[in-house]
Amino acid sequence: MGIESSAHTFGAGIVDRGKVLANEKSMFPIGTNGMIPGKVAEFHSSNALKVVKAALDRAGTKLSEIEGISYTSGPGLGPCLQIGQLISKTLAKTLSISIAPVNHCVAHIEITRHFAKMRDPLVLYVSGGNSQILKLSEEPFRHYSVLGETLDIGVGNMLDNLARRLGLNPAWGSSVAKAAERGKYINMPYTVKGMDFSFTGILTFAEKMAGKEMPEDICFSVQENAFAMLCEATERAMFLTDSAEICVSGGVAQSRRLKEMLAQISREHGARIGYVSDELNADNGAMVALVGEKMLESGFKARLSDCVIDQKYRTDEAMVY
Amino acid sequence: MTLRLISEGAESKIYADDSFGVPLIVKARERKGYRIEGLDESIRRGRTRKEAKAMCKARESGANVPGIIAVGRFSIFMERKRGKMLKDVRFGNKEMRAAGAQLAKLHAAGIAHGDFTPANIMLCSNGPCIMDFGLAGIGGGDEEKAIDLLLMKRSVEKPQFSSFIKGYSAYANHKPVLKKLADIERRGRYKARTLQTV
Ligand SMILES: Nc1ncnc2c1ncn2[C@@H]1O[C@H](COP(=O)(O)OP(=O)(O)O)[C@@H](O)[C@H]1O
Numbered sequence: 001m002g003i004e005s006s007a008h009t010f011g012a013g014i015v016d017r018g019k020v021l022a023n024e025k026s027m028f029p030i031g032t033n034g035m036i037p038g039k040v041a042e043f044h045s046s047n048a049l050k051v052v053k054a055a056l057d058r059a060g061t062k063l064s065e066i067e068g069i070s071y072t073s074g075p076g077l078g079p080c081l082q083i084g085q086l087i088s089k090t091l092a093k094t095l096s097i098s099i100a101p102v103n104h105c106v107a108h109i110e111i112t113r114h115f116a117k118m119r120d121p122l123v124l125y126v127s128g129g130n131s132q133i134l135k136l137s138e139e140p141f142r143h144y145s146v147l148g149e150t151l152d153i154g155v156g157n158m159l160d161n162l163a164r165r166l167g168l169n170p171a172w173g174s175s176v177a178k179a180a181e182r183g184k185y186i187n188m189p190y191t192v193k194g195m196d197f198s199f200t201g202i203l204t205f206a207e208k209m210a211g212k213e214m215p216e217d218i219c220f221s222v223q224e225n226a227f228a229m230l231c232e233a234t235e236r237a238m239f240l241t242d243s244a245e246i247c248v249s250g251g252v253a254q255s256r257r258l259k260e261m262l263a264q265i266s267r268e269h270g271a272r273i274g275y276v277s278d279e280l281n282a283d284n285g286a287m288v289a290l291v292g293e294k295m296l297e298s299g300f301k302a303r304l305s306d307c308v309i310d311q312k313y314r315t316d317e318a319m320v321y
Numbered sequence: 322m323t324l325r326l327i328s329e330g331a332e333s334k335i336y337a338d339d340s341f342g343v344p345l346i347v348k349a350r351e352r353k354g355y356r357i358e359g360l361d362e363s364i365r366r367g368r369t370r371k372e373a374k375a376m377c378k379a380r381e382s383g384a385n386v387p388g389i390i391a392v393g394r395f396s397i398f399m400e401r402k403r404g405k406m407l408k409d410v411r412f413g414n415k416e417m418r419a420a421g422a423q424l425a426k427l428h429a430a431g432i433a434h435g436d437f438t439p440a441n442i443m444l445c446s447n448g449p450c451i452m453d454f455g456l457a458g459i460g461g462g463d464e465e466k467a468i469d470l471l472l473m474k475r476s477v478e479k480p481q482f483s484s485f486i487k488g489y490s491a492y493a494n495h496k497p498v499l500k501k502l503a504d505i506e507r508r509g510r511y512k513a514r515t516l517q518t519v
């Protein structure tokens with residue numbers, strides 16, 4: 001079983017030898033205000049057991065059948081991470097089963113790589129707090145090394161902020177995508193530095209445009225520039241690493257427009273692009289369970305006292321099993 | 322014109338041409354289908370202009386850089402140099418020192434190259450020639466200059482980099498840049514990162 005609670009979603013997933021048996025979640029209602037970590041954590045703690053139980057029911061199994069537990073140890077919001085950590089440690093102790101802390105970003109990437117059946121792809125990881133281009137590296141241990149990344153905020157957070165600023169409801173990237181469907185292009189900043197990129201320039205500019213330009217035009221143009229920046233950096237990394245496979249994961253991988261742009265790259269260079277379903281791209285417990293299962297199968301062992309959280313846990317610090 | 326494709330990068334294609342009686346290179350920025358047209362055009366035009374400007378300025382600084390013959394909307398016509406790229410040959414401390422001296426000239430003129438690796442330096446009969454100003458910046462600070470050093474450092478062996486720095490020391494203001502390099506390396510982001518080169 002895997003527990004995810006790094007941000008707005010509390011998720012519990014159950015996997016068995018790489019197959020997802022259950023993937024239940026409850027999401028903090030975001031409204032037009034965004035998230036206050038303490039409030040979200042409170043919400044999670046009141047829903048956690050319900051979600052765990054729903055996952056067991058869905059998988060048609062009992063707690064006593066669970067062989068190992070894993071939880072998201074970071075990156076994420078401290079109070080939220082703590083809820084998942086606490087539940088997992090409690091379950092590990094009462095059931096006397098092994099426990100594994102999992103890096104949230106690695107979980108997103110690994111579930112995509114697993115289902116897209118890719119061995120050593122170039123990875124475009126796009127989520128709320130993070131946006132990175134990575135590739136597996138064996139030195140000094142097996143991990144995702146960062147080839148390029150955002151120099152400031154994640155693309156998802158940028159879209160969420162924009163939604164909030166424009167008063168869209170829910171204040172979410174998906175609302176930006178919806179508004180963008182009716183938009184036309186206005187000039188926006190575009191910042192790519194080699195394989196790195198930056199999103200605050202676009203956000204500041206778009207915020208200044210609010211009230212002057214139509215919201216749908218702002219949404220459309222922000223998406224066009226932000227996603228094209230990601231595509232350009234990815235394309236550069238593709239050439240550099242000679243990759244013919246791109247694994248795209250994280251919440252923003254649900255974006256239709258981003259998928260269209262990547263399909264264009266795929267047509268131009270003959271690269272294969274791997275995705276998972278939206279349900280598995282959004283924050284979820286199954287991805288944590290999948291990585292946890294791999295870890296425990298390869299003999300990973302941790303004492304309860306080693307099961308900490310790290311709000312700033314970097315993707316490239318996590319060992320990949 | 323008889324354009325012969327000799328190299329394909331992420332954003333441009335490089336063609337060789339001999340029809341004007343002098344050996345030419347054409348660096349053409351390609352249309353990207355994932356960018357909407359207006360944006361794509363302004364990016365390609367802006368970068369072509371910026372690259373041409375940096376190359377001219379670099380040449381004025383006395384650095385060994387291909388001479389520009391003409392600049393189109395999305396393409397630069399330049400003198401074709403003869404030699405092998407540094408990344409494809411075995412090179413020693415002498416070449417490294419000379420490459421460092423070239424970077425010293427660029428930095429002294431306020432130009433940070435942005436992609437200073439053995440993949441973008443050609444060994445010619447008159448020493449290393451610096452190419453690909455596609456990511457170059459003019460008037461940037463020590464940080465941008467330090468990134469040039471960092472990229473080179475990650476691409477070569479330690480003793481070679483020492484020779485490189487000997488050449489680079491011709492730049493009067495080299496000390497603060499070296500200090501910046503140490504700062505950057507201490508910061509997490511670059512420490513964990515493997516800056517790869519082609
Ligand atoms: N002026 C030139 N003379 C000879 N060869 C060149 C010249 N300019 C570029 N090339 C060749 O083309 C390759 C790619 O050029 P470059 O400007 O680095 O493009 P890119 O931006 O695609 O990396 C170089 O590595 C070099 O082999």
Ligand SMILES: [Mg+2]
Pocket residue numbers: 330440441453
């Ligand atoms: Mg080049």
